[in-house]
Amino acid sequence: KGLTIPEICKSRKFKHFKDLYRDKYDVLINGYYLIYHKDIKIEDNILDLVAEYDNRYYKMDTYYRRFYYHLDKVEDNSIFEDLQTLVENIYINQYLDIISKTFSHKLDYDHLKQKYKLQKDFYTHFIAGKNERMIVIISDAFRYEVAKELVQRFKYNEKVEAKIEPQIGVLPSYTSLGMAALLPNNSIEIMDDYSVYVDGKPTNNLVERNAILQSKNFKSDCIQYDDLIKMKKEDMREFFSGKEVLYIYHNQIDARGDKLNTEDEVFVACYEAMEEIEDLIKRLTNNISATRFIVTADHGFIYTRRKNKESEKIDKFFSKDDKVNRRFIISDNSYDILGTKNMIVSDVLGNYDERTITMPLTSNVFKVQGGGQNFVHGGSSPQEIVVPVIKIKTTRGAVEVEKVKISLISMISKITSLLLSLDFVQQEPISDIIKPANYKIGFIDKSGKLISNEEIYVAKSKSSNSSDRIFNLKFRLRNKKYNRNEEYYFIITDIETGIEIYKQQVIIDIAFADDFGFDI
Structure with a gap:
């Protein structure tokens, strides 16, 4: 019928045995999208590269993450071995290594700050001088593409406004330095023992970070997420009372990914992190x-399911006094090693540190002992140092209630008749947190003019059985001549807000029709 793999899989998600095959469908959908975009062209200009990473490149990381998230939930996933091999090769060889190499080659903080904010200036740009309480949630290794998905999730709630922008993180992209960069600072120093100081003060723990926050605004405080979430409402109110700046440290992704025995669960941790933040x-x-x-976030991460072969690791060349990580080296020496790039610490932090940072150009790692094999950070790929800043505004009760959504089940990519009978499903039953919604549904041309009847549907089913929430609507296109090369759309609009919740371009291939809707 000319349907794509995602179209077939999405329609089957509403069939009787959907729960048995849901993860398999999602494996196919995300594998398809990743393969479909395999010839992605990476911009050569660093400013354009970041813009395109924000706009579309990040989706390759998302497709890869979702592919493995669902693959790991399939009980017998051996049927996908060939697809997995193809996905792995495309992701690493045709995307990850290419974008990492280009980005690392062109990385220049002076050039980047012409257009993008730097992480070391975070407090100045986003916190200082604000006249209302600011709560900052810092999620360790919450990389940009995961943050993009979190913003999409917020869009389902009409009382939450969420906007995201990229921020250029510090290099090396490791926790101690990234956390320090998010504090108010005039200077950041990596000491001889490789601890990180801000304005001459240590930043290793909550007490030390809180002292720096309060030196800028005495009505500041910070707390670990795990401690905060255990508080009762009254204790929570007491802790926040009178505070203007609050830093909350959340650690789900890095905690799972940095351990050898749990690093393959990092994509599960990404979903858990989003849910916990919400x-x-x-x-x-x-x-x-x-x-x-x-x-x-303090930094992002790279994760690949294929383990690095010993032959692919960059062999030992560093001295015993160097600070060595799988993704970076800080040294008094300037090494000239094939497949690596050097930067001076002062070029990143704006201080007088003349030591050299050496990092792999691609997703390769240095040959060091310890740690996991698949989850890494510290290097200069966009996945590691393009970090998110999501600005969120909520109203009381914002996450308590949301409108129920409806989805189209029928396939309508190509229309050959004036008369259509389409099936829909109400996604969830009405409950105390899901409220009814009114939608208008129909077909329009590229100018927005209706070319069919417009159906009004009130989604209000309380049934927990999804088959009871399936409904059918009939549409009749206007009796006129259609051009298959013109743009026509099927749309679903929220009547109350006027927001289009669904829009799909369709091909109408009807030469002419009589008044009864039969092709002639």
Whole structure:
């Protein structure tokens, strides 16, 4: 019928045995999209590269993450071995290594700051001088593409406004340095023992970071997510009372990925991180009437399922006094090693440190002992140092109630008759947190003019059985001549807000029709 693999899989998600095959369908969908975009062209200009990473390149990382997330949930995934091999080769060889090499070659902080904010200036740009309480959620290794998905999730709630922008993280992209860069600072130093100081003060733990926050604004505080989430409402209100700047440290992704025995669970941790951040914002909005949040990260990460072969690792060339990580080396020496790039620390941090940072150009790693094989950070790929800043505004009760959504089940990519009978499904039953919604549904031309009847549907089913929430609507296109090369669209619009929740371009291939809808 000329349908794509994603179209077939999405339609079958609503069939009787959908729960048995849902993860297999998602494996196919995300594998298809990754393969379809395999010839992606990487911009050569660093400013354009970051812009395109923000706009579309990041989706390759998302397709890869979702592919393995669902593959790992398939009980017998051996049927996907050939597809897995293809996905792995395309992701690493045709995307990850190419974008990493180009980005690393062109990396220049002076050039980047002409257009993008730098992580070391985070407090100045986003916190200082604000006249309302700011709550900053710093999620360790919450990389940019995961943050993009979190923003999409927020769009389903009409009372949450979330906007994301890229920020250029510090190099090396490791936790101690990234966390320090997010504090108010005039200077950042990597000491001889490789601890990180801000304005001459240590930043290793909560007490030390809180002292730096309070030196800028005495009504500041910081807390670990795990401690905050255990608080009762009254304790939470007491902790936040009178505070203007709050830093909350969240660690789900890095905690899982940095351990050898759990690094393959990192994509599960990504979903858990999103859910925990959503829930935290909900609780703080409702419990303490917080309305302004920023979600950001210290760094991102690279993860590939294929383990690095010993022959692919960059062999030992460094001295015993160097700070050595799988993705970077800090040294008094300037090494000239094939497949690596050097930068001076002062070019990153704006200080007088003349030591050299050496990092692999691609996703390769240095040959060092310890740590996992698949999850890494510290290097200069966009996955590691393009970090998110999500600015969020909520209203009380924002995450408590949301409108129910409807989805089209029928396939309508090509229309050959004036008369159509289409099946839809209400995605969830109405409950105390899912409220009814009114939608208008129809076909339009490229100018927005209706070319069919417009159906009004009130989604209000309370049935927990999805088959009970399936409904059928009939449409009749206007009796006129259609050009298959013209743009026509099927749209679903929320009547209350006027927002289009679904829009699909369709091909109408009807030469002419009589008044009864029969092709002649």
